[in-house]
Amino acid sequence: MKLPQVFEQRMRKYFEEKGRDEEASSFFSCMEETPMHGIRWNRLKVSADSYEAKMNALELPSEKVTWCEGGFYTPDISLGKDPYYHAGAYYIQEPSAMLPASILAAKPGEFVLDMCAAPGGKATRIAEDLKGEGLLFANEINAERSRALLRNLERAGAANVVILNENPKNMVKNFEKFFDRIIIDAPCSGEGMFRRDPFAPKSWEKFGPDSCVPIQKEILGYADAMLAPGGHLVYSTCTFGEAENENQISAFLEEHPDYEIIAHRELEGVSHDDAGMMRIWPHKTKGEGHFCVHLRKKEDGTDPSEDKRRYEKNPSCTQFRFVKARECFEEFMCGLLKDEYASSYMEKNRTDFVLHKDKVHMMPVAEALLSGLKVVKMGDFPGEIKETAKGRVFTPSQALALELDKEKVRPSRFLSFTREDPRLQRYLRCETVMLEEAECDLLDEGEYVIVACEDLPLGFAKKQGTALKNAYPKAWRLV
Numbered sequence: 001m002k003l004p005q006v007f008e009q010r011m012r013k014y015f016e017e018k019g020r021d022e023e024a025s026s027f028f029s030c031m032e033e034t035p036m037h038g039i040r041w042n043r044l045k046v047s048a049d050s051y052e053a054k055m056n057a058l059e060l061p062s063e064k065v066t067w068c069e070g071g072f073y074t075p076d077i078s079l080g081k082d083p084y085y086h087a088g089a090y091y092i093q094e095p096s097a098m099l100p101a102s103i104l105a106a107k108p109g110e111f112v113l114d115m116c117a118a119p120g121g122k123a124t125r126i127a128e129d130l131k132g133e134g135l136l137f138a139n140e141i142n143a144e145r146s147r148a149l150l151r152n153l154e155r156a157g158a159a160n161v162v163i164l165n166e167n168p169k170n171m172v173k174n175f176e177k178f179f180d181r182i183i184i185d186a187p188c189s190g191e192g193m194f195r196r197d198p199f200a201p202k203s204w205e206k207f208g209p210d211s212c213v214p215i216q217k218e219i220l221g222y223a224d225a226m227l228a229p230g231g232h233l234v235y236s237t238c239t240f241g242e243a244e245n246e247n248q249i250s251a252f253l254e255e256h257p258d259y260e261i262i263a264h265r266e267l268e269g270v271s272h273d274d275a276g277m278m279r280i281w282p283h284k285t286k287g288e289g290h291f292c293v294h295l296r297k298k299e300d301g302t303d304p305s306e307d308k309r310r311y312e313k314n315p316s317c318t319q320f321r322f323v324k325a326r327e328c329f330e331e332f333m334c335g336l337l338k339d340e341y342a343s344s345y346m347e348k349n350r351t352d353f354v355l356h357k358d359k360v361h362m363m364p365v366a367e368a369l370l371s372g373l374k375v376v377k378m379g380d381f382p383g384e385i386k387e388t389a390k391g392r393v394f395t396p397s398q399a400l401a402l403e404l405d406k407e408k409v410r411p412s413r414f415l416s417f418t419r420e421d422p423r424l425q426r427y428l429r430c431e432t433v434m435l436e437e438a439e440c441d442l443l444d445e446g447e448y449v450i451v452a453c454e455d456l457p458l459g460f461a462k463k464q465g466t467a468l469k470n471a472y473p474k475a476w477r478l479v
Contacts, residue, residue: 068098087456096287101125108133118145120152127158192238192289
Protein backbone atom coordinates (compact mmCIF):
# COMPACT_ATOMS: atom_id res chain seq x y z
CA MET A 1 0.00 0.00 0.00
CA LYS A 2 1.27 3.46 -0.89
CA LEU A 3 0.59 5.73 2.08
CA PRO A 4 0.51 9.52 1.80
CA GLN A 5 4.04 10.80 2.46
CA VAL A 6 2.84 13.49 4.90
CA PHE A 7 0.94 10.85 6.90
CA GLU A 8 3.94 8.53 7.05
CA GLN A 9 6.24 11.33 8.21
CA ARG A 10 3.80 12.43 10.87
CA MET A 11 3.35 8.93 12.27
CA ARG A 12 7.10 8.29 12.42
CA LYS A 13 7.47 11.56 14.32
CA TYR A 14 4.61 10.53 16.63
CA PHE A 15 6.27 7.25 17.66
CA GLU A 16 9.65 8.97 18.03
CA GLU A 17 8.25 11.68 20.33
CA LYS A 18 6.47 9.04 22.43
CA GLY A 19 9.70 7.11 22.85
CA ARG A 20 8.22 4.17 20.93
CA ASP A 21 10.48 4.17 17.85
CA GLU A 22 10.46 0.38 17.71
CA GLU A 23 6.69 0.40 17.05
CA ALA A 24 6.91 2.38 13.83
CA SER A 25 8.06 -0.55 11.68
CA SER A 26 5.35 -2.89 13.03
CA PHE A 27 2.73 -0.15 12.57
CA PHE A 28 3.61 0.38 8.90
CA SER A 29 3.99 -3.37 8.31
CA CYS A 30 0.48 -4.02 9.61
CA MET A 31 -0.88 -1.64 7.00
CA GLU A 32 -0.11 -4.34 4.44
CA GLU A 33 -2.03 -7.01 6.34
CA THR A 34 -5.60 -8.17 5.74
CA PRO A 35 -8.10 -5.89 7.51
CA MET A 36 -10.29 -7.20 10.31
CA HIS A 37 -13.96 -8.16 9.87
CA GLY A 38 -16.65 -9.01 12.38
CA ILE A 39 -20.28 -9.43 13.34
CA ARG A 40 -22.14 -8.45 16.48
CA TRP A 41 -25.03 -10.62 17.67
CA ASN A 42 -28.19 -8.68 18.46
CA ARG A 43 -28.99 -9.19 22.15
CA LEU A 44 -32.61 -8.17 21.53
CA LYS A 45 -33.01 -11.36 19.49
CA VAL A 46 -30.19 -13.76 20.40
CA SER A 47 -29.23 -14.89 23.90
CA ALA A 48 -25.58 -15.10 24.96
CA ASP A 49 -25.77 -18.84 25.54
CA SER A 50 -26.61 -19.39 21.87
CA TYR A 51 -23.78 -17.34 20.31
CA GLU A 52 -21.53 -20.33 19.79
CA ALA A 53 -24.28 -22.45 18.23
CA LYS A 54 -25.19 -19.61 15.89
CA MET A 55 -21.53 -19.16 14.90
CA ASN A 56 -21.32 -22.88 14.20
CA ALA A 57 -24.45 -22.68 12.05
CA LEU A 58 -22.76 -19.97 9.99
CA GLU A 59 -19.61 -22.17 9.86
CA LEU A 60 -17.56 -19.41 11.47
CA PRO A 61 -14.88 -19.59 14.17
CA SER A 62 -15.95 -18.45 17.64
CA GLU A 63 -13.24 -15.89 18.35
CA LYS A 64 -14.70 -13.11 20.52
CA VAL A 65 -14.03 -9.40 20.29
CA THR A 66 -12.87 -8.68 23.84
CA TRP A 67 -14.32 -5.16 24.13
CA CYS A 68 -17.87 -5.97 23.00
CA GLU A 69 -20.34 -8.54 24.28
CA GLY A 70 -21.72 -10.45 21.31
CA GLY A 71 -18.88 -9.34 19.02
CA PHE A 72 -16.96 -11.95 17.00
CA TYR A 73 -14.22 -11.88 14.39
CA THR A 74 -15.11 -13.28 10.97
CA PRO A 75 -13.23 -13.98 7.75
CA ASP A 76 -13.79 -11.68 4.79
CA ILE A 77 -16.85 -13.44 3.37
CA SER A 78 -20.33 -12.29 2.40
CA LEU A 79 -22.74 -12.62 5.32
CA GLY A 80 -25.48 -10.31 4.06
CA LYS A 81 -27.66 -12.96 2.41
CA ASP A 82 -28.16 -15.36 5.30
CA PRO A 83 -31.67 -15.52 6.83
CA TYR A 84 -30.13 -14.71 10.23
CA TYR A 85 -28.95 -11.40 8.82
CA HIS A 86 -32.35 -10.55 7.34
CA ALA A 87 -33.96 -11.38 10.67
CA GLY A 88 -31.66 -8.87 12.37
CA ALA A 89 -29.93 -11.55 14.42
CA TYR A 90 -26.54 -9.97 13.78
CA TYR A 91 -25.01 -6.77 12.46
CA ILE A 92 -21.91 -6.79 10.23
CA GLN A 93 -19.42 -4.43 11.86
CA GLU A 94 -15.69 -3.77 11.90
CA PRO A 95 -14.49 -4.97 15.34
CA SER A 96 -12.89 -1.70 16.52
CA ALA A 97 -16.10 0.18 15.72
CA MET A 98 -17.85 -1.93 18.39
CA LEU A 99 -15.97 -0.13 21.18
CA PRO A 100 -17.67 3.30 21.50
CA ALA A 101 -21.25 2.11 22.05
CA SER A 102 -19.98 -0.46 24.56
CA ILE A 103 -18.24 2.39 26.42
CA LEU A 104 -21.41 4.54 26.29
CA ALA A 105 -23.33 1.72 28.07
CA ALA A 106 -26.83 3.21 27.70
CA LYS A 107 -29.40 2.08 30.28
CA PRO A 108 -33.11 1.30 29.82
CA GLY A 109 -35.28 4.40 30.24
CA GLU A 110 -32.63 6.91 29.18
CA PHE A 111 -32.86 9.46 26.38
CA VAL A 112 -29.85 8.93 24.10
CA LEU A 113 -28.58 10.75 21.00
CA ASP A 114 -26.35 9.23 18.33
CA MET A 115 -25.29 12.42 16.51
CA CYS A 116 -23.61 10.84 13.44
CA ALA A 117 -25.49 7.57 13.30
CA ALA A 118 -25.31 6.07 9.79
CA PRO A 119 -25.03 3.30 8.85
CA GLY A 120 -26.23 2.18 12.28
CA GLY A 121 -23.63 0.04 14.02
CA LYS A 122 -23.53 2.15 17.17
CA ALA A 123 -27.24 3.01 17.07
CA THR A 124 -28.32 -0.64 16.88
CA ARG A 125 -26.05 -1.47 19.83
CA ILE A 126 -27.54 1.41 21.85
CA ALA A 127 -31.04 0.15 21.02
CA GLU A 128 -30.04 -3.24 22.46
CA ASP A 129 -28.96 -1.56 25.69
CA LEU A 130 -32.17 0.49 25.97
CA LYS A 131 -34.34 -2.63 25.53
CA GLY A 132 -37.27 -0.61 24.19
CA GLU A 133 -37.40 1.68 27.24
CA GLY A 134 -36.54 5.37 27.00
CA LEU A 135 -35.86 6.85 23.57
CA LEU A 136 -33.03 6.74 21.04
CA PHE A 137 -32.56 9.67 18.67
CA ALA A 138 -30.38 8.63 15.72
CA ASN A 139 -29.33 11.53 13.52
CA GLU A 140 -27.66 11.48 10.12
CA ILE A 141 -26.99 14.65 8.14
CA ASN A 142 -26.78 12.83 4.77
CA ALA A 143 -30.25 12.00 3.41
CA GLU A 144 -29.22 8.85 1.50
CA ARG A 145 -27.28 7.48 4.48
CA SER A 146 -30.24 8.18 6.76
CA ARG A 147 -32.31 5.73 4.71
CA ALA A 148 -29.67 3.03 5.24
CA LEU A 149 -29.78 3.88 8.94
CA LEU A 150 -33.55 3.41 8.93
CA ARG A 151 -33.32 -0.03 7.38
CA ASN A 152 -30.61 -1.22 9.78
CA LEU A 153 -32.51 -0.03 12.87
CA GLU A 154 -35.73 -1.61 11.67
CA ARG A 155 -33.99 -4.88 10.83
CA ALA A 156 -32.55 -4.90 14.35
CA GLY A 157 -36.06 -4.69 15.83
CA ALA A 158 -35.19 -1.42 17.57
CA ALA A 159 -38.21 0.08 19.37
CA ASN A 160 -38.64 3.65 20.57
CA VAL A 161 -36.37 5.21 17.95
CA VAL A 162 -36.57 8.63 16.31
CA ILE A 163 -34.45 9.02 13.17
CA LEU A 164 -33.54 12.55 12.06
CA ASN A 165 -31.87 13.87 8.91
CA GLU A 166 -30.50 17.11 10.32
CA ASN A 167 -27.49 19.33 10.75
CA PRO A 168 -26.84 19.08 14.51
CA LYS A 169 -26.93 22.87 14.86
CA ASN A 170 -30.63 22.78 13.93
CA MET A 171 -31.35 20.36 16.78
CA VAL A 172 -30.05 22.48 19.66
CA LYS A 173 -33.16 24.64 20.03
CA ASN A 174 -35.35 21.54 20.40
CA PHE A 175 -33.08 19.57 22.73
CA GLU A 176 -31.30 21.99 25.03
CA LYS A 177 -29.85 20.03 27.99
CA PHE A 178 -32.15 17.15 27.04
CA PHE A 179 -30.15 13.94 26.64
CA ASP A 180 -28.79 11.57 29.28
CA ARG A 181 -26.12 10.26 26.91
CA ILE A 182 -24.70 11.38 23.58
CA ILE A 183 -22.35 9.50 21.29
CA ILE A 184 -20.32 11.21 18.55
CA ASP A 185 -18.61 9.00 15.99
CA ALA A 186 -17.10 12.12 14.50
CA PRO A 187 -16.42 12.76 10.80
CA CYS A 188 -12.67 12.28 10.55
CA SER A 189 -9.78 11.87 8.14
CA GLY A 190 -10.24 8.08 8.28
CA GLU A 191 -6.61 7.02 8.64
CA GLY A 192 -7.72 3.90 10.47
CA MET A 193 -9.50 2.77 7.29
CA PHE A 194 -6.45 2.92 4.99
CA ARG A 195 -6.04 -0.85 4.74
CA ARG A 196 -9.80 -1.46 4.42
CA ASP A 197 -10.53 1.08 1.71
CA PRO A 198 -8.14 1.54 -1.24
CA PHE A 199 -9.65 4.99 -1.88
CA ALA A 200 -9.12 6.21 1.70
CA PRO A 201 -5.53 7.47 1.20
CA LYS A 202 -6.61 9.58 -1.81
CA SER A 203 -9.55 10.94 0.16
CA TRP A 204 -7.18 11.77 3.03
CA GLU A 205 -5.02 13.85 0.70
CA LYS A 206 -8.11 15.81 -0.34
CA PHE A 207 -10.00 15.96 2.99
CA GLY A 208 -7.34 15.52 5.65
CA PRO A 209 -7.18 16.41 9.35
CA ASP A 210 -7.13 20.17 8.71
CA SER A 211 -10.64 20.05 7.25
CA CYS A 212 -12.00 17.69 9.92
CA VAL A 213 -10.78 19.36 13.13
CA PRO A 214 -13.07 22.42 12.94
CA ILE A 215 -16.08 20.24 12.13
CA GLN A 216 -15.37 17.99 15.11
CA LYS A 217 -15.04 21.00 17.42
CA GLU A 218 -18.35 22.36 16.18
CA ILE A 219 -20.12 19.04 16.74
CA LEU A 220 -18.72 18.76 20.26
CA GLY A 221 -20.14 22.22 20.98
CA TYR A 222 -23.61 21.17 19.82
CA ALA A 223 -23.36 18.03 21.95
CA ASP A 224 -22.53 20.10 25.02
CA ALA A 225 -25.62 22.24 24.46
CA MET A 226 -27.87 19.18 24.23
CA LEU A 227 -26.39 17.08 27.06
CA ALA A 228 -28.15 17.31 30.41
CA PRO A 229 -26.11 18.04 33.56
CA GLY A 230 -24.72 14.76 34.87
CA GLY A 231 -24.93 13.29 31.37
CA HIS A 232 -22.37 11.15 29.54
CA LEU A 233 -20.63 11.89 26.24
CA VAL A 234 -18.57 9.42 24.21
CA TYR A 235 -16.43 10.80 21.37
CA SER A 236 -14.71 8.52 18.86
CA THR A 237 -12.90 8.59 15.53
CA CYS A 238 -11.32 6.04 13.20
CA THR A 239 -8.13 8.01 12.72
CA PHE A 240 -4.65 8.16 14.29
CA GLY A 241 -3.74 11.87 14.42
CA GLU A 242 -3.66 13.56 17.81
CA ALA A 243 -5.18 16.73 16.36
CA GLU A 244 -8.49 14.90 15.85
CA ASN A 245 -8.23 12.87 19.04
CA GLU A 246 -6.34 13.75 22.24
CA ASN A 247 -5.73 17.37 21.26
CA GLN A 248 -9.36 17.83 20.26
CA ILE A 249 -10.56 16.53 23.62
CA SER A 250 -7.95 18.49 25.60
CA ALA A 251 -9.10 21.70 23.90
CA PHE A 252 -12.73 20.84 24.63
CA LEU A 253 -11.96 20.23 28.32
CA GLU A 254 -10.15 23.57 28.57
CA GLU A 255 -13.21 25.36 27.20
CA HIS A 256 -15.64 23.23 29.21
CA PRO A 257 -14.25 22.72 32.73
CA ASP A 258 -17.57 21.20 33.80
CA TYR A 259 -16.52 17.94 32.08
CA GLU A 260 -14.29 15.14 33.32
CA ILE A 261 -12.85 12.03 31.68
CA ILE A 262 -14.24 8.74 32.94
CA ALA A 263 -11.51 6.11 33.00
CA HIS A 264 -12.48 2.51 32.20
CA ARG A 265 -11.04 -0.77 33.33
CA GLU A 266 -8.27 -2.17 31.18
CA LEU A 267 -9.66 -4.07 28.21
CA GLU A 268 -7.56 -6.58 26.30
CA GLY A 269 -6.55 -5.00 22.99
CA VAL A 270 -7.43 -1.44 24.06
CA SER A 271 -4.62 0.95 25.01
CA HIS A 272 -5.28 3.58 27.71
CA ASP A 273 -3.27 6.75 28.30
CA ASP A 274 -2.77 8.36 31.70
CA ALA A 275 -5.81 10.61 31.24
CA GLY A 276 -8.14 7.70 30.44
CA MET A 277 -8.40 8.16 26.66
CA MET A 278 -8.47 4.92 24.67
CA ARG A 279 -7.01 3.72 21.39
CA ILE A 280 -7.08 0.55 19.34
CA TRP A 281 -3.85 0.13 17.35
CA PRO A 282 -3.89 -2.31 14.39
CA HIS A 283 -0.30 -3.44 15.10
CA LYS A 284 -1.20 -4.30 18.70
CA THR A 285 -4.50 -6.10 18.37
CA LYS A 286 -7.05 -7.41 15.90
CA GLY A 287 -8.85 -4.29 14.80
CA GLU A 288 -8.52 -1.16 12.70
CA GLY A 289 -7.34 2.16 14.13
CA HIS A 290 -9.78 3.73 16.59
CA PHE A 291 -9.87 6.44 19.27
CA CYS A 292 -12.46 6.70 22.05
CA VAL A 293 -12.98 8.79 25.17
CA HIS A 294 -15.77 8.85 27.76
CA LEU A 295 -16.66 12.25 29.26
CA ARG A 296 -19.12 13.14 32.01
CA LYS A 297 -20.79 16.53 32.45
CA LYS A 298 -20.92 17.61 36.06
CA GLU A 299 -24.21 18.17 37.86
CA ASP A 300 -25.34 21.79 38.26
CA GLY A 301 -28.50 21.33 40.35
CA THR A 302 -30.90 21.81 37.42
CA ASP A 303 -32.47 19.50 34.88
CA PRO A 304 -34.53 21.45 32.35
CA SER A 305 -34.80 18.35 30.16
CA GLU A 306 -37.42 16.95 32.52
CA ASP A 307 -39.85 19.71 31.57
CA LYS A 308 -39.82 18.57 27.96
CA ARG A 309 -40.19 14.92 28.92
CA ARG A 310 -43.08 15.48 31.32
CA TYR A 311 -45.41 17.66 29.30
CA GLU A 312 -48.39 16.01 27.68
CA LYS A 313 -47.03 13.61 25.10
CA ASN A 314 -49.77 13.11 22.56
CA PRO A 315 -53.02 14.80 23.68
CA SER A 316 -56.10 12.62 23.40
CA CYS A 317 -57.97 13.39 20.21
CA THR A 318 -61.71 12.98 19.89
CA GLN A 319 -61.87 13.44 16.13
CA PHE A 320 -63.86 10.63 14.55
CA ARG A 321 -61.07 9.73 12.10
CA PHE A 322 -58.46 9.51 14.87
CA VAL A 323 -60.65 7.39 17.17
CA LYS A 324 -61.64 4.98 14.41
CA ALA A 325 -58.05 4.61 13.25
CA ARG A 326 -56.92 3.73 16.75
CA GLU A 327 -59.76 1.22 17.14
CA CYS A 328 -58.76 -0.39 13.83
CA PHE A 329 -55.14 -0.65 14.97
CA GLU A 330 -56.14 -2.08 18.35
CA GLU A 331 -58.32 -4.69 16.71
CA PHE A 332 -55.41 -5.87 14.56
CA MET A 333 -52.98 -6.03 17.47
CA CYS A 334 -55.43 -7.91 19.68
CA GLY A 335 -55.78 -10.50 16.94
CA LEU A 336 -52.02 -10.77 16.46
CA LEU A 337 -50.81 -10.82 20.07
CA LYS A 338 -51.56 -13.17 22.93
CA ASP A 339 -54.05 -11.69 25.39
CA GLU A 340 -51.53 -10.80 28.12
CA TYR A 341 -49.26 -8.93 25.67
CA ALA A 342 -52.13 -7.32 23.80
CA SER A 343 -53.36 -5.80 27.06
CA SER A 344 -50.04 -4.10 27.86
CA TYR A 345 -49.64 -2.98 24.24
CA MET A 346 -53.04 -1.29 24.38
CA GLU A 347 -51.97 0.65 27.46
CA LYS A 348 -49.02 2.00 25.50
CA ASN A 349 -51.30 2.67 22.54
CA ARG A 350 -53.56 4.95 24.58
CA THR A 351 -50.67 7.27 25.47
CA ASP A 352 -48.26 6.96 22.53
CA PHE A 353 -50.59 6.62 19.50
CA VAL A 354 -49.94 9.19 16.75
CA LEU A 355 -51.71 9.38 13.38
CA HIS A 356 -50.11 11.19 10.44
CA LYS A 357 -52.38 11.07 7.42
CA ASP A 358 -52.97 7.30 7.38
CA LYS A 359 -49.72 6.24 9.02
CA VAL A 360 -49.70 4.99 12.62
CA HIS A 361 -46.79 5.87 14.90
CA MET A 362 -46.06 5.15 18.55
CA MET A 363 -43.95 7.76 20.34
CA PRO A 364 -43.43 8.30 24.09
CA VAL A 365 -42.85 12.08 23.75
CA ALA A 366 -44.88 14.88 22.19
CA GLU A 367 -44.74 15.49 18.45
CA ALA A 368 -44.00 19.14 19.28
CA LEU A 369 -40.53 18.07 20.40
CA LEU A 370 -39.65 17.41 16.73
CA SER A 371 -41.09 20.66 15.41
CA GLY A 372 -39.10 22.12 12.52
CA LEU A 373 -36.85 19.09 12.13
CA LYS A 374 -36.54 16.67 9.20
CA VAL A 375 -37.88 13.40 10.58
CA VAL A 376 -37.16 10.07 8.87
CA LYS A 377 -38.89 7.96 11.52
CA MET A 378 -41.04 9.15 14.40
CA GLY A 379 -40.88 6.51 17.12
CA ASP A 380 -42.26 3.11 16.17
CA PHE A 381 -44.08 2.70 12.85
CA PRO A 382 -46.38 -0.33 13.20
CA GLY A 383 -48.23 0.29 9.92
CA GLU A 384 -50.98 2.28 8.24
CA ILE A 385 -54.75 2.50 7.93
CA LYS A 386 -56.19 1.84 4.48
CA GLU A 387 -59.72 2.43 3.26
CA THR A 388 -61.12 -0.58 1.36
CA ALA A 389 -64.48 -1.65 0.03
CA LYS A 390 -64.95 -3.52 3.32
CA GLY A 391 -64.06 -0.49 5.43
CA ARG A 392 -60.93 0.52 7.36
CA VAL A 393 -58.13 -2.04 7.40
CA PHE A 394 -54.82 -1.87 9.24
CA THR A 395 -51.81 -2.98 7.19
CA PRO A 396 -48.75 -3.87 9.28
CA SER A 397 -45.24 -2.62 8.52
CA GLN A 398 -42.04 -4.59 8.16
CA ALA A 399 -40.77 -2.83 11.29
CA LEU A 400 -43.61 -4.25 13.41
CA ALA A 401 -42.77 -7.84 12.47
CA LEU A 402 -39.11 -7.38 13.34
CA GLU A 403 -39.86 -5.78 16.73
CA LEU A 404 -41.95 -8.70 17.95
CA ASP A 405 -40.78 -12.02 19.33
CA LYS A 406 -42.45 -15.39 19.22
CA GLU A 407 -43.59 -15.50 22.85
CA LYS A 408 -45.84 -12.46 22.31
CA VAL A 409 -47.57 -13.66 19.13
CA ARG A 410 -50.51 -16.07 18.89
CA PRO A 411 -49.37 -19.48 17.54
CA SER A 412 -51.96 -19.23 14.77
CA ARG A 413 -50.23 -16.08 13.49
CA PHE A 414 -46.61 -17.23 13.63
CA LEU A 415 -44.89 -19.62 11.22
CA SER A 416 -41.25 -20.60 11.71
CA PHE A 417 -39.11 -22.34 9.08
CA THR A 418 -35.75 -23.97 9.66
CA ARG A 419 -32.80 -22.00 8.31
CA GLU A 420 -32.24 -24.69 5.64
CA ASP A 421 -35.85 -24.68 4.39
CA PRO A 422 -35.72 -23.49 0.72
CA ARG A 423 -39.02 -21.68 1.24
CA LEU A 424 -37.17 -19.09 3.32
CA GLN A 425 -35.14 -18.04 0.30
CA ARG A 426 -38.33 -17.82 -1.76
CA TYR A 427 -39.91 -15.67 0.93
CA LEU A 428 -36.89 -13.33 0.99
CA ARG A 429 -37.14 -13.03 -2.80
CA CYS A 430 -40.75 -11.85 -2.36
CA GLU A 431 -42.20 -14.98 -3.98
CA THR A 432 -45.34 -16.84 -2.95
CA VAL A 433 -44.67 -19.59 -0.40
CA MET A 434 -46.66 -22.82 -0.41
CA LEU A 435 -47.70 -24.42 2.87
CA GLU A 436 -47.75 -27.99 4.02
CA GLU A 437 -51.05 -29.46 5.24
CA ALA A 438 -50.15 -29.28 8.94
CA GLU A 439 -49.10 -25.64 8.53
CA CYS A 440 -52.39 -24.81 6.84
CA ASP A 441 -54.34 -26.24 9.77
CA LEU A 442 -52.30 -24.22 12.27
CA LEU A 443 -52.67 -20.75 10.75
CA ASP A 444 -55.64 -18.35 10.70
CA GLU A 445 -57.16 -18.07 7.24
CA GLY A 446 -57.03 -14.66 5.57
CA GLU A 447 -54.86 -13.10 8.30
CA TYR A 448 -51.40 -11.60 8.38
CA VAL A 449 -48.87 -14.14 9.67
CA ILE A 450 -45.30 -13.53 10.82
CA VAL A 451 -42.82 -15.62 8.83
CA ALA A 452 -39.72 -16.52 10.85
CA CYS A 453 -36.37 -18.28 10.62
CA GLU A 454 -35.95 -20.46 13.69
CA ASP A 455 -38.32 -18.22 15.69
CA LEU A 456 -36.58 -15.02 14.47
CA PRO A 457 -39.21 -12.92 12.62
CA LEU A 458 -38.46 -11.95 9.03
CA GLY A 459 -41.69 -10.21 8.01
CA PHE A 460 -45.38 -10.63 7.24
CA ALA A 461 -47.34 -12.73 4.77
CA LYS A 462 -51.09 -13.27 4.37
CA LYS A 463 -52.48 -16.79 4.52
CA GLN A 464 -54.68 -17.62 1.56
CA GLY A 465 -55.62 -21.28 1.39
CA THR A 466 -52.46 -23.33 0.92
CA ALA A 467 -50.28 -20.31 0.13
CA LEU A 468 -48.73 -17.35 1.86
CA LYS A 469 -49.17 -14.12 -0.07
CA ASN A 470 -45.82 -12.44 0.43
CA ALA A 471 -45.69 -9.06 2.18
CA TYR A 472 -41.90 -8.79 2.38
CA PRO A 473 -40.84 -5.29 1.23
CA LYS A 474 -39.75 -5.18 -2.41
CA ALA A 475 -36.95 -2.79 -1.47
CA TRP A 476 -35.53 -5.43 0.90
CA ARG A 477 -35.80 -8.27 -1.61
CA LEU A 478 -32.94 -10.75 -1.70
CA VAL A 479 -31.35 -10.78 -5.17
